[in-house]
Amino acid sequence: CKSLAPEPPGSGAVAQGGSAPAWVSERSGRVALTAEDERGNPTRWQATFLLKLGEGERLQLDLIDPLGNTQARIRSRSDGAELETPKEGVQRYADLASLTQTLTGVALPASAWRYWLRGEPDPALPASRGEQNGLPVLDQAGFSIRIARARIDGTPALLVLTRLDRPDLNVRIVLDD
Amino acid sequence: AFVPATQAGAIDDFQRYVAGRGALTGQFTQESATGSKLRRTSGTFAIARPGKFRWAIDKPFEQLIVSDGAKVWFWDKDLNQVTVRQLKDALSATPVALLLGGELLAQFNLKEGGERDGLQWLEATPKGKDLQFQRIAVGLKDGVPMRMELVDAFNQTSRIQFAQVNNAAQPAANSFTFSPPAGADVLQQ
Numbered sequence: 232c233k234s235l236a237p238e239p240p241g242s243g244a245v246a247q248g249g250s251a252p253a254w255v256s257e258r259s260g261r262v263a264l265t266a267e268d269e270r271g272n273p274t275r276w277q278a279t280f281l282l283k284l285g286e287g288e289r290l291q292l293d294l295i296d297p298l299g300n301t302q303a304r305i306r307s308r309s310d311g312a313e314l315e316t317p318k319e320g321v322q323r324y325a326d327l328a329s330l331t332q333t334l335t336g337v338a339l340p341a342s343a344w345r346y347w348l349r350g351e352p353d354p355a356l357p358a359s360r361g362e363q364n365g366l367p368v369l370d371q372a373g374f375s376i377r378i379a380r381a382r383i384d385g386t387p388a389l390l391v392l393t394r395l396d397r398p399d400l401n402v403r404i405v406l407d408d
Numbered sequence: 409a410f411v412p413a414t415q416a417g418a419i420d421d422f423q424r425y426v427a428g429r430g431a432l433t434g435q436f437t438q439e440s441a442t443g444s445k446l447r448r449t450s451g452t453f454a455i456a457r458p459g460k461f462r463w464a465i466d467k468p469f470e471q472l473i474v475s476d477g478a479k480v481w482f483w484d485k486d487l488n489q490v491t492v493r494q495l496k497d498a499l500s501a502t503p504v505a506l507l508l509g510g511e512l513l514a515q516f517n518l519k520e521g522g523e524r525d526g527l528q529w530l531e532a533t534p535k536g537k538d539l540q541f542q543r544i545a546v547g548l549k550d551g552v553p554m555r556m557e558l559v560d561a562f563n564q565t566s567r568i569q570f571a572q573v574n575n576a577a578q579p580a581a582n583s584f585t586f587s588p589p590a591g592a593d594v595l596q597q
Contacts, residue, residue, distance in 0.1 A: 257444060261469070263487035265593060275595035277482065277489045279447075297471050297482055298463070298502055299440045299558065299566040300540050317540045317561035389486065401593075405469070405486040 254283040254291075258348050260406040262294075267399040268336045278302060282348075288327065288341040305330065307341045337400055340372050347371075348406060350378050350387040379403075417520050418530035421551035425575070426509025431456035432552070433577035436463075440566035453570075454577065455507050459495055460584040463504070474586040475504075481586040489593045490586075503544050503556050503568070506532055521545055527554055 263277040278294040292305040304315045307327040314330055315321045324330035328338035343353035350367065352358035358371040369376040373394055380389035392402040437450040451465040459477035464470075470485035480498035482491040506516060515536065521529030527547030534541055540561055547555035552575045556568040588594045 259445065259447070261484055261487055263484065263489040263593070265489075273595065275489070275491070275593065277484055277487055277491055293562065293564070295440075295564075297465070297473055298504060299438055300502060301560045301562040301564050302540070304562055403487050403489070
């Protein structure tokens with residue numbers, strides 16, 4: 232469900248009060264998403280991102296424009312997800328999947344990202360592996376995660392996410408070192 | 409080029425700068441506190457009034473922002489995606505709008521910020537409610553912008569340092585136009 236009780240920016244940082252547990256890891260880079268919503272309208276955007284990962288479903292994703300200005304902040308916890316923007320304030324969702332479904336027409340799972348960004352499957356979900364143009368492809372949760380460019384140590388530098396059931400969807404992620 | 413009056417404050421100097429017809433070119437280094445890391449990008453810029461602007465990031469990756477005075481193109485080479493937006497939507501109440509002057513300047517309240525680090529500072533606070541920046545400070549030297557300090561709506565801070573600034577520049581005619589490379593994904597917003 233999406234409650235439209237916008238609150239001023241910065242108020243939704245820690246809803247339950249008190250200091251939040253520390254982040255486990257942090258990834259940054261740039262992302263571009265191409266998709267169509269239910270009415271076939273193109274949804275496309277690109278941004279620099281900073282992803283902070285905590286335990287389980289807990290994450291915070293900042294989307295930053297090329298001039299260094301944070302356009303939006305997405306938070307996910309076990310009890311729900313929220314999107315905060317300067318214009319709309321804080322909007323709450325049941326979980327990250329429903330938040331991303333509303334915004335992009337695609338339900339993105341919260342827990343798998345920490346693994347996918349390393350080019351690995353989420354151990355909690357079934358997965359299969361393959362290869363495309365000599366580079367590994369991982370299929371999980373309905374997504375095909377292709378390492379389009381890898382570093383010397385084999386870690387992903389450029390990931391491309393697609394879905395068989397959504398040919399309109401294309402998510403490209405360039406990862407900083 | 410304009411010559412700033414010696415005893416004028418930063419606001420007067422800045423008003424004179426934005427009223428001038430000359431273009432501004434130079435290099436920039438932008439540092440943003442992104443998470444636990446300091447994110448640094450650098451490149452070149454060109455500004456010409458009214459509303460023309462080029463912001464070319466070349467390190468550590470290639471990104472380009474170009475405004476022809478009506479439209480703004482955002483291009484990221486690695487992602488091979490171009491976003492095209494109207495100037496007034498893309499740059500409203502942003503640091504670039506401040507530097508472009510003209511009607512965009514009307515979106516800010518300006519206040520003297522005193523002298524610091526050998527620069528005369530002015531503080532610009534966006535007038536609107538839902539805007540994306542809490543504070544933009546501009547440090548001027550002889551009336552020319554040399555540094556900007558920004559705090560966005562999420563208290564993320566960044567600093568832009570200008571260098572090799574030429575305020576009597578003649579940017580090349582094609583500096584403020586952009587044609588998407590073949591195969592790039594172009595989105596009109």
